Amino acid sequence: MVKSKIILSVIVLTGLTGCAKRPYIHFEEAEPSNFLEIILQNGEKIQGTVMKSEPHQLVLLASQNSAISVPKNTIRLIRRKPPVYDQFGRGISEEEIQSVKTSKNTVIYTLGGGVLSFGSSFFLGSMLGKESGNVLAATTLGFGTLGTFMFFRAGRAMDRREAIRTVNDIRLSSEHKRDRKPFTAHDSRENNEE
Structure with a gap:
């Protein structure tokens, strides 16, 4: 019974981590x-x-x-x-993303998700195997580790999305600065003459 749960956990973990491979291109x-x-x-x-x-x-x-x-x-x-583009259709390089990326969400999600995962898997294990300590240890360790890993990935993905958003904001503000017409004294005289 314990072996089948561990095998099932390994299969689920392998399936979840293998879903987002980088595609081969020409x-x-x-x-x-x-x-x-x-x-x-x-x-x-x-x-x-x-x-x-x-x-x-x-x-x-x-x-x-x-x-x-x-x-x-x-x-x-x-x-x-997979390439990432800004709102102007220009590609955002990995170096740009990494230069503004933080690990704030990764840390918060991993710690919070780890506590939540280990707590809920301990509760689940105690409900499943009241007589056997092996079931409690296996479910706590297996599902707690799996949950922590999933929360880690979610935090890392959130940090990446925030970094992409930051690069977009930086590029947008630099476009606005470039497109803004500087105010000159000549413009002031034209407004007064009207």
Whole structure:
């Protein structure tokens, strides 16, 4: 009975974590500001943001802030994190998102969700197995860990959404500043003459 619950928990956890994989794309689908993981013919992995997409190569900005040219004929597979766009249709790079991202929600969700998950799974375990301590330990540990992990992912997703919203707000305010016409003394004289 305990083994079947643990196996069921592992299957559910595996299914939930495997739902959001990065899709494979063709070389021609890589666009500037996309975050890619490239697997080369020799098995080496390269990650970075696309700076330039040329017919014969991709130029990536790697995590060390160095440009890496990857020839098309050396690439075996390309995985792309789904692109994010601002309200003007321009791509938002992962570096921009990471530069404003905080971990506030991740911490709050993980701690609060962990307490909630372990508490409710302890209660559930005590109701299921009044005579057996093994059921109580297994349900508390299994479902408490699963719940904490799910709350951790929810907090991390919320932090990412807030970072994207912050980048959008920064870009929107810079667009407004750029589009705003500066007030000059000449404008003041025109208003007085009317």
